[in-house]
Amino acid sequence: MTLSPVTTDPVLTPDKANLAPGATESICRVSPKPPCKLDLTESVTVDAIELSPVTPIDKHDYDSESPSVLSARSRTQRTREKIQFVTLCWFVYLEGWNDGSNGPLLPRIQKVYGVGYAVVSLIFICACVGFITGAVFNVILAEKLGFGKVMVLGSLCQVLAYCIESTGPPFLVFVFAYFINGIGIALQAVGYVACLKENAEAKMGVFMAVYGAGALSSPLVATQFSHLPHWNLHFLTSLGIAITNTIALIVVFRLKPQAECLSEIGIVDSDNNASEHSHLRQIFGNKDVHLLAAFTLLYVGAEVTLGGWIVTYIIDVRGGGPSSGYTSSGFFGGLMVGRVALLWLNEKIGERLALFIYAVLAIIFEFVVWFLPSLIGDAIIVCVIGVLLGPMYPIMVNHAGRILPRRILTGSIGWIAGVGQAGSAMVPFMVGAIAQTAGMKTLQPVLIGILSIMTGLWALVCYGSSSRRPD
Numbered sequence: 231m232t233l234s235p236v237t238t239d240p241v242l243t244p245d246k247a248n249l250a251p252g253a254t255e256s257i258c259r260v261s262p263k264p265p266c267k268l269d270l271t272e273s274v275t276v277d278a279i280e281l282s283p284v285t286p287i288d289k290h291d292y293d294s295e296s297p298s299v300l301s302a303r304s305r306t307q308r309t310r311e312k313i314q315f316v317t318l319c320w321f322v323y324l325e326g327w328n329d330g331s332n333g334p335l336l337p338r339i340q341k342v343y344g345v346g347y348a349v350v351s352l353i354f355i356c357a358c359v360g361f362i363t364g365a366v367f368n369v370i371l372a373e374k375l376g377f378g379k380v381m382v383l384g385s386l387c388q389v390l391a392y393c394i395e396s397t398g399p400p401f402l403v404f405v406f407a408y409f410i411n412g413i414g415i416a417l418q419a420v421g422y423v424a425c426l427k428e429n430a431e432a433k434m435g436v437f438m439a440v441y442g443a444g445a446l447s448s449p450l451v452a453t454q455f456s457h458l459p460h461w462n463l464h465f466l467t468s469l470g471i472a473i474t475n476t477i478a479l480i481v482v483f484r485l486k487p488q489a490e491c492l493s494e495i496g497i498v499d500s501d502n503n504a505s506e507h508s509h510l511r512q513i514f515g516n517k518d519v520h521l522l523a524a525f526t527l528l529y530v531g532a533e534v535t536l537g538g539w540i541v542t543y544i545i546d547v548r549g550g551g552p553s554s555g556y557t558s559s560g561f562f563g564g565l566m567v568g569r570v571a572l573l574w575l576n577e578k579i580g581e582r583l584a585l586f587i588y589a590v591l592a593i594i595f596e597f598v599v600w601f602l603p604s605l606i607g608d609a610i611i612v613c614v615i616g617v618l619l620g621p622m623y624p625i626m627v628n629h630a631g632r633i634l635p636r637r638i639l640t641g642s643i644g645w646i647a648g649v650g651q652a653g654s655a656m657v658p659f660m661v662g663a664i665a666q667t668a669g670m671k672t673l674q675p676v677l678i679g680i681l682s683i684m685t686g687l688w689a690l691v692c693y694g695s696s697s698r699r700p701d
Contacts, residue, residue: 326444360412365648442566568620
């Protein structure tokens with residue numbers, strides 16, 4: 231029996247484009263052989279050669295969020311990641327502490343400086359200008375100085391602001407300190423946590439719950455100081471937290487760029503070579519960034535407005551006493567609980583749908599607070615509203631991490647967070663200006679309108695963008 235030769239190319243080379251990084255390229259050379267005769271009566275031994283198939287690698291497999299890459303990290307790298315995460319949580323605790331202090335102190339600030347709703351709301355306007363200024367510089371300085379230096383610079387701005395406020399200066403100097411503080415918070419509002427892809431949703435939920443813990447604890451302290459002659463000494467407690475925050479940022483991140491900090495925990499920053507102007511153009515040219523920023527502006531504005539003005543509302547509209555400041559603690563406590571306790575529900579029904587449900591329920595409960603003339607009932611329902619609003623910010627950040635290109639994710643979240651902090655100033659000022667002429671009873675209808683617009687923006691965010699970020 232005669233077998234015809236198998237014709238092959240002299241050299242068979244695998245496609246290099248389909249080789250995974252680090253794979254060994256194999257070359258199989260087959261020389262043509264002349265026809266041969268095979269005697270079927272003879273015993274022939276054939277050595278089988280097993281070739282492993284070359285599996286094409288999808289471009290998304292190179293992303294540092296790949297589970298296989300994350301699972302290959304060492305114990306030291308995982309420990310460093312936990313330390314970094316705790317450090318960032320301490321910053322966000324300070325941010326919550328800062329926002330939660332305003333509610334109990336506003337009536338005392340009005341009394342000490344002899345100003346009305348509209349004038350005292352200038353502290354929110356100055357903070358707003360500071361937030362926007364810091365958000366713009368965040369994008370620029372992150373490229374020039376690097377992540378670590380920008381974080382420390384922002385923390386030092388907060389240290390300076392609290393030093394000024396603790397002296398009880400003239401009103402104009404006092405509100406200028408809010409401008410400096412706004413810059414500091416915006417400079418630290420980076421998207422570093424969004425780069426920690428292992429258990430990302432849980433990390434973001436805990437991260438924002440720590441904000442709620444700060445906002446929960448500060449009214450407990452601020453309410454006590456608001457009844458003391460030297461009420462301004464409350465800001466010394468804020469100063470102490472800010473100093474420890476600065477020290478922690480220096481020790482943990484050591485003024486290093488983001489790429490180096492991520493590499494220490496086994497995460498590769500896939501695109502850190504783009505120019506500053508390229509990043510700016512991509513960030514401000516991305517429709518999803520602007521939709522998320524608009525949503526965040528209204529969300530944070532509604533959150534801080536309710537937490538800040540609810541004490542004045544309880545006192546002026548519901549006839550509450552000196553202990554009304556604890557209502558603010560109840561709201562922010564609900565915020566903290568919601569960000570952790572509702573994680574399972576977010577995962578079960580999907581984060582996008584969950585936010586819609588929370589927003590509709592929050593609007594319904596706002597109507598209840600508006601039309602229910604009960605001091606205790608209003609205080610309880612405000613806590614429930616805090617639970618419903620709690621998960622919204624982490625859901626927004628998680629959604630941004632899914633739809634925005636990784637190369638602009640940090641700068642984009644910095645900008646979105648900065649705009650959100652601007653909302654924490656603009657909306658409370660608007661409420662104060664309206665209350666100056668129409669009374670504090672207008673708080674609830676204004677909040678209902680803001681939450682309704684916010685829900686519509688979330689619909690645009692969800693259905694006007696892709697479900698997976700491009701590379």
